[in-house]
Amino acid sequence: MPARFELHGFxxxxxxxxxxxxxxxxxxxxxxxxxxxxxGEHKQxxxxxxxxxxxxxxxxxxNNGRHLCxxxxxxxxxxxxxxxxxxxxxxxxxxxxxxxxxxFDRLAAPLYKARVVKxxxxxxxxxxxxxxxxxxxxxxxxxxxxxxxRAWLVGEGVTVAxxxxxxxxxxxxxxxxxxxxxPQLKAWTTRIEALPGYKARTxxxxxASRAAA
Ligand SMILES: N[C@@H](CCC(=O)N[C@@H](CS)C(=O)NCC(=O)O)C(=O)O
Numbered sequence: 001m002p003a004r005f006e007l008h009g010f011x012x013x014x015x016x017x018x019x020x021x022x023x024x025x026x027x028x029x030x031x032x033x034x035x036x037x038x039x040g041e042h043k044q045x046x047x048x049x050x051x052x053x054x055x056x057x058x059x060x061x062x063n064n065g066r067h068l069c070x071x072x073x074x075x076x077x078x079x080x081x082x083x084x085x086x087x088x089x090x091x092x093x094x095x096x097x098x099x100x101x102x103x104f105d106r107l108a109a110p111l112y113k114a115r116v117v118k119x120x121x122x123x124x125x126x127x128x129x130x131x132x133x134x135x136x137x138x139x140x141x142x143x144x145x146x147x148x149x150r151a152w153l154v155g156e157g158v159t160v161a162x163x164x165x166x167x168x169x170x171x172x173x174x175x176x177x178x179x180x181x182x183p184q185l186k187a188w189t190t191r192i193e194a195l196p197g198y199k200a201r202t203x204x205x206x207x208a209s210r211a212a213a
Pocket of ligand 1: 012013014015016042054055056057069070071072104
């Protein structure tokens with residue numbers, strides 16, 4: 001029997017990992033569909049009919065036929081559906097949302113770009129990569145200050161803001177940034193990695209489709 005959730009993604013994709021990690025931490029099994037981005041499957045009509053941006057991830061909820069795009073929006077949806085990691089009250093939910101908007105503006109865009117160039121998936125002039133690394137460092141500095149004296153980004157418990165931003169910060173090394181330079185941030189990643197259901201990207205995202213266990 002198919003799982004409730006079906007995640008379409010690409011093994012190397014940070015945004016796909018955010019969603020897979022959220023599902024895993026929420027204890028929600030999911031069927032995984034490998035989208036072969038090397039062959040342009042994300043631009044084919046069958047994908048575009050459910051993912052208007054021509055990107056991964058795409059999440060299907062078979063309980064109600066919804067298909068969802070944009071990892072941050074998907075995380076909020078999953079928090080609503082499972083009642084987990086959404087924040088304790090409206091004020092926390094608002095803070096969670098702020099962090100996730102900030103993430104894609106200030107952290108994810110430059111850090112992911114430096115990472116894909118260093119991995120050889122894309123090309124960019126060295127000065128462009130340097131600019132990305134500097135912008136990502138600035139954003140990591142914001143997180144480092146915020147995490148001083150607190151365990152989680154919002155409130156007293158883990159939220160989808162932590163999951164969202166972990167799904168970027170964990171790739172700092174691949175972008176050429178040493179996370180050990182940010183001790184508060186490093187300690188926070190260790191806390192996330194100790195949560196029940198935590199799994200690394202390589203465990204959650206194979207290079208082939210996989211049914212839920
Ligand atoms: N803001 C989007 C970004 C998704 C994204 O950039 N996905 C990449 C793979 S990691 C992609 O599909 N790139 C192909 C493209 O944009 O054409 C999210 O968080 O879901």
